[in-house]
Amino acid sequence: MSERLSAAFRKNRAALVTFVTAGDPSAEKTGDILDALVEGGADVIELGMPFTDPMADGPSIQAGSLRALKGGMTLKGTLEIARAFRGRHPDVPLILMGYLNPALAYGPHFARDAAAAGVDGLILVDLPPEEDAELGGALRGEGLSLVRLATPTTDRNRLPAVLEGASGFLYYVSVAGVTGTRAADTADVAEAVGRIKAETDLPVAVGFGIRTAEQAADIARIADGVVVGSAIVDLIGENAADPATAVRNYVTKLSQAIETAA
């Protein structure tokens, strides 16, 4: 795991993990938005690789993905955004998140080029442990973390398979559903996080349905990381002229709430 990524989870409070899509609404504005995330207090950046068919995502992230593709964003362009970010923020961990097909289409040098761009890890929604051979080995070979997902349907018997080969952190998807639709019951999440932490030393970050500062604080009390995505993508969609300012203000509130919860 990269030192940047492990350091993000060593603070005396939960890490704030924030998601935006590369190229939404444009490559240039994504750079500004990423800076705004860092200024607002995000500890880990998830940079979405846009895809035409985001099957696990709700309407917000689907719309963000389509805005990005309409603007001509590609995976090559996404790596350029990552590289520029790394130049400006040498210490902030950056994870690429998305679907497998664009990474496969990029070709055999994808893992190498991602590592060279300063990327710390990958989340590939449609690459379960059963198909790890497709890209997992190549990513690990370049020192990239493969962040795996666990969900409410991942039972005790299956959890070891998910954890094997996982690194960086474990992303607990708190709701059986698509991104950005509803929030989970905090007590259920606490039970699940406890069950996962009994099986692994990896930090556990919780996402799906977290929108308000209050929800972020609730999750921060029971997990190592709080993931917020759709709410930020919505703000970008609603503030086409100056998305960075809207994002900075919002993320500042989240990070303050998490700080207070510690």
Add this chain to the structure above:
Amino acid sequence: MSSSPLPSLPDERGHFGQFGGRYVAETLMPLILELEREYRRAQADPAFKAQFEDLLQHYVGRPSPLYFAERLTDAVGGAKIYLKRDELNHTGAHKINNCIGQILLARRMGKTRIIAETGAGQHGVATATVCARFGLPCTIYMGAKDMERQQPNVFRMRLLGAEVRGVTAGRATLKDAMNEALRDWVASVSDTYYLIGTAAGPHPYPELVRDFQSVIGKEAKSQLEKAEGRLPDLLIAAIGGGSNAIGLFHPFLNDESVRMIGVEAAGRGLDGPDHAASLAGGKPGVLHGNKTYLLQDDDGQIIEGHSISAGLDYPGIGPEHSWLHESGRVDYRSATDEEALDAFQMLCRSEGIIPALEPSHALAVVRTEAARMRSDEIVIANLCGRGDKDIFTVAEALGVDL
């Protein structure tokens, strides 16, 4: 061709060579594994097989006839042409074979709600039919554009008690309907069964859909044995996802003397973007839970297919076809909208059968292939659907105002 039989596929991980697999979100993974376990139990259960066969006989109307198309044969002037009449099934297409098998699986798993995607509406109608038959609520996802093209089928589904949800995302056709069905499923895994309509998706779907559809090839084989005392020389079937084709081909794969041709939709021509020929114009990638040939751009973004037939305009193909293509066992060709329309009219007039636009693509290749063969050779084409649903589309294409 190699003299050893083809390996039994998929392997235990659901792969056909490099194709197939289980590329799904973690939320769905445990359910996919449970489906596989339940399917293995069903395969070993004589009562499951008996109920499946009983429903196929008394509810679907199987076996479907294998019909010697004498006037078509004369018109083409070559090999003897037989048509496997799966358009005579209840609901008018081969889709019902798979739906019967899967609804029995869903019941074994204790699921109380069914979802499905549909393109032309044939799979939606077949799903709504079996749901009515077994008293299960169902929701059908259908692209808004397809709903417009296939209004009679939308009404049929509603008559059968299904909820039809229009999908406006993307180009509002089959691919987008499948995305939306997957989104529903991921949010309703505990009580909902996803009844996939073609031999694609995550393992074990390509395998179990193939197995349920293989009744087509098994019947054809024994029917031709009775009629002619021998194997056919050539099988021809249309390919969207490819379930009718794999159903016809699979029981013959180890019969080396039998040639097979799968026909993709070439739309307005393979030289432009408006086609749905994943093998001819695509490359391997991952979508909807499986690795297979896909229409995609250099960045791995999926390109929407086009075909005059709503049942064929899907940018992918079942993974077993990708493997049969790479292994060379099956020859894959294509037919344009125009060629399909010509063949459609030819069958209407030569045999008094109005075919669906999907098998009309297969018939277009039957015309050219059978003409090159000797009169003592035999071709079987899969007539996988009837054309009632397509008369508005055909009228429009022929410039007729209904």
